[in-house]
Amino acid sequence: MNLRVRQLSKAFGSQWALQDISFDLHGGDCVALLGQNGAGKTTLLKLLSALIQPTSGAIEIDDVNLAQASARVRALVGYFVPSAHFYEHLTVKENLRLFVALYSMHNNGTDLDDALDRVGLLHWRDRFVSALSAGMKCRLVLAKWLLVQPAFLLLDEPYGPLDGAGVDLLESFVSSLAQRNKAVIIATHQIPRALALCSRALVLNQGRLVFDGERHEAALNLDRLVGSLLPRGKQWNS
Amino acid sequence: MELLRQTYWLLWKDVRLELRRRESLMAMFFFGALLLFLFQFAFEIRPDRVAEMAPGLLWLAFVFTGTLGLTQLFQPERENSCLEALLLTPFDRSALFVSKVLFNLILMILVESAVFPLFAILFNLDYWTLLPSLFAVTFLGTFGFCVLGTLFSAVTLNARARELLLPLVLFPLLIPVILATIRCLEIILRSGAWSEGLPWLRLLIAFDVIFMTAGYLIFEWVVEA
Amino acid sequence: MAQTGKTSKILGALALFFILLGLYWGLIKAPPDAYQGDSQRIMYLHIPSILTAYLSFFIVFVGSCLYLWKRERRDDILAYAAAEIGVLFTALTILEGAIWGKPTWGVWWTWDARLTFTAILLLIFIAYLMLRALIEDENRAAVSGAVLGIIGVLDIPLIHMSVYWWRTLHQPPSILRPDKAPWENIHPAMLEALIVNGIAFLLLYFYLLSQRVRLGEKQEELKNRKLYGRC
16 A cells, blocks of 8 residues: 655645655555654644645545545544544543554454453443553554554654653554555654654654655654654753 | 444444433523524414414424534544544544434434424324324434535634524425425325325435435545545 | 636626616516516516526535545635625525515515525525634535535435425415415516516626626645745
């Protein structure tokens, strides 16, 4: 499966959020999407998952334009958000059952239990999502995508609430996806981890794509490309 | 069929949520009861005029109560960006329309089933023999209400002043349902015969069929970006 | 764009000509009505007003359908413009009805079928404009408007039937039935006046519509300049 982005641009009102973004994504790619706050990372991910429409340009999956594609084609792209996308007053298991059913996957109780076990949430199976901490909700999100395994998975700041064990789970999941010829994009500020995990990097600066290449090149040139992506221990002026 | 399955799961989700949170149903019932009291204070419903005024007052009570329910209808989807989560899946968007219409219909029928007897008791209305006919007409009217109500509840999902905008948009469009249902109920309470009410009944059925179909076809555009 | 401007000016000029002609014809040339006297003359405005209001609705419907199908801003601008002008002409119709009603029936308003129906049309138009105004995202506002436009138009025959039955299935027919089409048994001189005024109204309507559409297109152009100008 190929995903091609051609001159993708998005404006909100009279402000450009993204301009002229072009790149290709193939099965097996593991890409780190880097950029300052407000550079356009989330906007790009939402456009790729068809949650918002572009102002101009096109996204194609295997030569099918996403804007005209059926819901089935659009669902080939998953969007991983660590803190949302679950019904608070349904239990952990009920949420998974619902989403699995909507993906037209036949609901096997044991599959759900397996997934929950792998992310360490099996004992929380019958608890409401509202009772979960942020990190556990993130693990639940992980469980969902573990079950769905879309052809393209876009992760938006997944490292945020996860503890050490959670980070390991996440990274092994991402690696296994890449091994199964799925493509992954991780938008994050955890640059050392992301560059260790991913083979490729895309860097956004003020809505433009300023770098698309191998990770070691990105690591060498990051300062020049973007400036202040890594914390520098500056003092707060009081 | 996939559509039925997805509709089932979406409906199951709403029913589960309602059983746990119990926000809409209770509020709607008490609001309906409250309106009956307000009507008595406003219109001084005398015993000799009850049968004449009952359909109009009841139906008004149902419409206002139903509107309350409509503003809450997509609330679970608004929290935690769940609508986004749904849209990421390949489900048939019309299934969401059907499930919400059915859910709203269930809520309204439950409320009506409680408010109707309350009305009869408060105003000494004797209608037990006519119950099946009254129920059938009310059901058709409620269905029409739910169909357009669900559609526009989704349309106004992210609008400002949503609680004001929804009735403003919805009520003029519901006039055929309101008129037809009230007239039919009036005719049944007055004479118990269907024949006089037949044109109104046909109008009601036509409304239900046309807008269920239109809503079903159009809903996809309403929810997608 | 220049074409629209020129066409618009021509329409405006023609409209002005016909309005003046229509005023002359309606107020002076046509004979007064046998029963109602001069107050009947408002019909020369009232009937064309109603017809342009219906036309507006139809254009909103067409614009809405085209927009949902092709998603071109042009169709949405047309639908919105037709709704705005539609509010104007519908309100005008009701006002004219009231002006006629006072000397004829002694009241400003009566719940007869036609007036009530026209008032409902006005409410739907207003709801359309409010819906568009209160939705912040432009594209969503356009889609929402289109949905209301389509559903509204599908509903109109049903509203029409229900309002007319409401007033006729229970009321005895009255002598002065304002919902009886006046072109049945109409005097030829009156018919002429009606036609002239009809043409005047149509021209006026299309003139106003074209101006409004031009305004919409200019706004769109301005928006695009802001976006692409600094590219």
